[in-house]
Amino acid sequence: MPRVPSEAAAYIGARIADARKRMGVSQDWLAATSGIDSSNIRSYESGRAMVSVHTLVRIADALDAPPGDFLDGLTLDLFGGPAGERKKVS
Known part of the structure; x- marks a missing residue:
């Protein structure tokens, strides 16, 4: 299944990158610490891929931050x- 970038993916990725940079660690460190391939970390941070909830929790744990x-x-x-449009509820 191809990954489709969105503003949401870019938003979350930028927040991950900001937290990582505030900690003063590299993408490779985050990859090794979270057990996620470094190419995936780069894809998330650039907004080219949407991070799953499970992966987000692993990244948050490595960065010592609440996933929220x-x-x-x-x-x-x-x-x-x-997918992003609000649906009316009858």
Whole structure:
């Protein structure tokens, strides 16, 4: 299944990159510490791939941050397209 980038992926990725840089660690360190391939870390941080919940928790654990910190401020409109549109509830 191809990965489709979105503003949401870029938003979360930027928050991961910011937290990593604040800690003063490299992408390779984050990869080794979280057990996630470094190419995936680069894809997440650049917004080329959407991180799964399980992976986000692993990254958050490595960065000693609550997983919710990476989602704070995320809104439906960042997902774009039909998947990001709000549906009326009858």
